[in-house]
Amino acid sequence: MAQTEYTPNFYGGIFFLTSGALLFEIALIRLFSVAQWYHFAFLVVSIAMLGLGAAGSFLAVFPDWCKRASSQRLANLAWLFAAAVVAAYAISNRIPFDQQRVSWEAYQFLYLLGYYCVLAIPMFLVGLLLSSVYARHSQIVGKLYFFDLCGAAVGSVTVLAVCSLAHGLGGIWTAAACGLISSFLFAPGLKRGIASLAGIGFIGILWLLAPSFFSLRMSEYKALPQLLLPPEAKIVHTEWTPTARIDFVQSALVHFAPGLSLRRYIELPSQLGVVIDGGNLNAITHFNGDVKSLTFVEDLPAALPFHLSKISSQLVFEPLGGLDFLIALHYGVAKIEGAGIYERIAGITREDFDQFSGGLFRDFGIKIEAISPRAYVKKTSQAYDLICLPISDSFGAAGTGIYGPAEDYLYTVESFTECLRHLSADGWLYISCYLLPPLRQELRIISLAVSALAARGSKDPPAHLIAIRTLETFLLLIKSSPVNNPEIDSLRTFCEARGFDLVYYPGIVASELNRFNRFPRPIVHEAMMAILQDSTRKKFYQNYLFDVRPAYDDRPFFGHFFRFDKLNEEYESLGRRWAAFLEGGYLVTAAFLQACGVSIVFIVLPLLWRRRQHFHLPPKKSRVALLAYFFSIGMAYMLIEIVLIQRFILFLDHPLYAASAVIGSLLVSSACGSYVSTKLELKAAWKIGRHLLCLVLVLALYALFLPRMLAAGIGHPLITRAVIAIALNSVLGFLMGFPFPVGIRKLGQSFASLVPWAYCANSSAAVISSAFAVLIALEFGFTWVMMIAIGFYLVAAASSWRWRLS
């Protein structure tokens, strides 16, 4: 191999390539979340990442390929990666797969297979390049790994800046550009320079011209395309933020008034649809500035608290289009505040639709902060007469109400407890969701309320609760003090006039149930009573069809209801329609199983092949130890990364900040650890077992004390918290950066041709662990994920002692 490979250009090539790979991965998740649904993105991208493992497997079967890995070949691979990124996106965007159609078009699975194949190619090319470089230069792998991780860190942070550009395709174009820069750096020269420049020029043209061929194709069953059905409907504003695509839509089909009474067949004022990531419909309501003219809000269930007591101050979480603000204004609330991560909707409305919205976000003294609701209640010292949580379907639950794998820290016992702490003496906490039998969301809200009231020291939680039903929604009010008789009288009057059904208040009688919107039996009331009573609650949780136990911060999955032990009954209760299982925890299981299956093939196949070809292989025990070592460190690394991101979401106010701080600091510090490992003699470095035990000890300390440390630091300014987060992650990351490069060095000394195989095991494990972490967290919580990660490091330590390669 040419000497030029050891120049800064060579390392730069690796840096840009891994930057591009990370950019591509995260951009794909973002784009597929918009085009289809988050679950689908998770499923497809995890398989695409297995392209890395496939490359390692390929090189283990054809080791001569590594020997021919010249600078020119590396440059060609990087260039091909760039081309593959553009082609993979373009082709996958045209594959007519639709998750919705799977239930009646079996050939949709072929399209899914098409996705897998197309999207795995760019990652396969990256894997080929990295594996061959590691195999040929195993003695400087620490340094190589340093640039690999630094590139990945920069890519993962850059993606936040570029994803929102070029109609959401900024991440794709930048990933391709990174590949081209990498190509040039691997083999600088006139021809290569021209080829790379031509490629970058082509990408620049695509970026600027935004040809329609590359426009993101959205599932026709998402809310946005459905709103665009009427001929006159149109998108009037689109904005890509680092975390979401926000569309403002003008359409006759926009109708957002959850639970509106049908008593007067009211036509709503005209509304402008606000759609996040193509789904989650909300709306800006036309407002002429006269708060008294908003009479339609009196027919909404959200008006109930104002009929029960005088509300002077109100806090709205995730106000989005501001319907809750309109209600508050109509009822004369003096102090109105809002907090949420989609504050940009208010900003766009102020800038472009101020007249339509009657200056709602500008003229009425409403204070809105772009911060996660949990962080807001943590930092504020105010007490409110009313705190409104967003209707849960908007965030946690998707269509089937089983949007399992997405964490939601707003609907946990700790969150409800915190909200109750910020209520005034007679204040109300308002929670609602869409009704969707078989009952699930409704019951979890009730279980959360009971647990939160108990945690607040209430001796009689049911005395604080009111629950009603409309035709399509369920509403729970939690009062900081016991509900009194005048309030009950007002409640009855309010519901009677609007045709809303009473579900619960202290002292409710059977004749008041199930009157206007009738189930065959008053099932919501019956289930609620089972949860409210201490004597029946535990048994109800055990026997109920779905898991409706309260969610906690350690297991923050409000939308996860499925129980594996009730699989058959759930299938029956859903009318024998398996499509519902496409969402929720079962899809994660599918992702996990398919990742396991494909990984086993990639890992086992090369060994079988090599044995057949009579290649020299280490003894069987060492092979197992090798596999266990690289697989375990891959699993452990990713599990810890996922746990840390979760732990820091609350600490840093925003999932985006948490992901950036954790991924960035962890990768950079791991890169430093990797670099330092090269400075050690291999003999010294190979005391890795002790190092791993040290790491296990530190991890155990983190598992024990991190939640408390974060809770203590939460009141500090964001910048201080960010520094604390980076410092805490860096200690771990530094130690976690040692095992892989040291292992590769050791392996390269005697079995260099097995390095790609080890790389395959390691990268496959990283993919498996992302689904595995969610599966464990869904059932047992993130503390257990951390414990399992520690277990994997222990396995790695034990494996390192069993290694006998010489």
Add this chain to the structure above:
Amino acid sequence: MFRLAFITFALAPLLLVLHRQDEYAAERAALVRELSKSGITDARVLTTMKSVKRHLFVPKDLRSWAYDNMPLPIGEGQTISQPEVVAFMTQELHLKDTDKVLEIGTGSGYQAAILAELVDSVFTIEIKSKLAANSANLFRELGYKKIQTKCADGYYGWPEHAPFDAIMITCAVNHVPPPLLQQLKIGGRLILPLGSTRFYQTLTRLTKTEKRIEADYLGTVAFVPMSGAANKS
């Protein structure tokens, strides 16, 4: 003898045509038996399900499945509903033969054909022009004179022919369109798959009384939402 042979030969093609036209009669009868076991008790509805030829409303290549109790794709990203759901929704509307019914979401036209056998007049609206044209042609071919079709957005109903005794929405909706409530007679029924527009809805029957709208939840169903052809930018 010669005369008999002549008659046989002359009638054979006719018999063949008749046989081919109703080659699914046995399967249809089997389907109706299945429906009666699954809770469809209205004799009029069962009789109608036995007489209307569902295979004429599904694509030709899927006709062999026409009398299986399952939904089938009809193109344009839409499906023809499961016969059990068709029968159940029809039964739960409590129709009289003098009723005037509005259907939102014509699809292939099967549901409208069932309704036409039971009531005085059927008005059906389809937003997808291709489906609307196909179903209108089919109704003409099959001689359904009681059915009037329109290609439009069903959200606004058909005010020119209002009020209706019954309204049926056959696509998933997440709220009750107020115009449809206004076009319902006092005592009229509106049946719709209400809830999420993805995968699952609650089949809901609304009854308009002098004082208010009352609702009955009838079970879970899985209707396909309306689907758009493409994004507009």
